[in-house]
Amino acid sequence: MPEAPEVEAVVRTLRPLVQGKQIHRIRVIHEVAVRPQSSAFLNRRLAGAHILDAGRRGKYLLLMLDRGCVAIHFKFDGQLLWFDKAAGAPPRGVHLDFTFEMEDGTLAFVDQRHLGHVQWLCKPDDSPGIKALGVDAFSKLFTLPRLVEICRSRPRPLKILLVDQTRIAGIGNIYASESLWLARLSPWKRSDLLSPAEFKRLHKAVVSVLARALECCLHPPPDFRNPQWWFNGVEKMLRVYDREVKSCRRCGSKIRRVEQGGRSTYFCANCQRQ
């Protein structure tokens, strides 16, 4: 479920934990997590490799190695856990899909639903999904003129455009609704028909929603040692997402849920007009 702010918080918290460490061995507990790669292939690539850094592209987390890199996508429910070696083996009953075993502990990828995945790549762009990513929403390149260009280049409903990873990378279903609410723009508004003032509001809203979400995700930061930890961005700051029938925090009208591109969009029909 994580969007860019959640993944960014994981990257920043993970970096000091793994930077410079050697992967002694890996273990594939559920092959589905690494499909179409195999446990034998990953072992060959990863055993003995050193982690140089952790990074992010859109919603993908990257572990940069001295030999290639690992791309992890959390999809809806994936998460990372850390088990200190001193504490012994991971307790039974904790679902694990993939583990990196290091000198001082084990980093585990966990995803009961098995939609997320772990892949070894020679370089990030060898993943078609990563290669196709548009400008990262957290990047300095995501400027107002860039947003205007993106919006005009392919006329589509704003909500659909915001979650299109090949245009802007990192915004998901929640922060798309939140950004449009903050910008007071209809999710159906055609992206090429915004006024200059509306473009400016949209850009400002996206940047502000993501920055706030990241702050929430970092305070407190993810606790990989606690199997119960979960991303902490959204709950504290939702203004419209998942508030169907509740009243708009700005004008008091009922928040509505509609379907766009097969997914839920939440909005206030009074504040967010065409």
Place this chain on the structure above:
DNA sequence: CCTGCTACCTGATGGC
């Protein structure tokens, strides 16, 4: 090329 639909999975929830 583009767009839109479905598959991929499992668990939680709510109505009957």
Place this chain on the structure above:
DNA sequence: TGCCATCAGGTAGCAG
């Protein structure tokens, strides 16, 4: 209580 349908913060793959 049980059963069924629906929903979930995402992408990849395919058809048209």
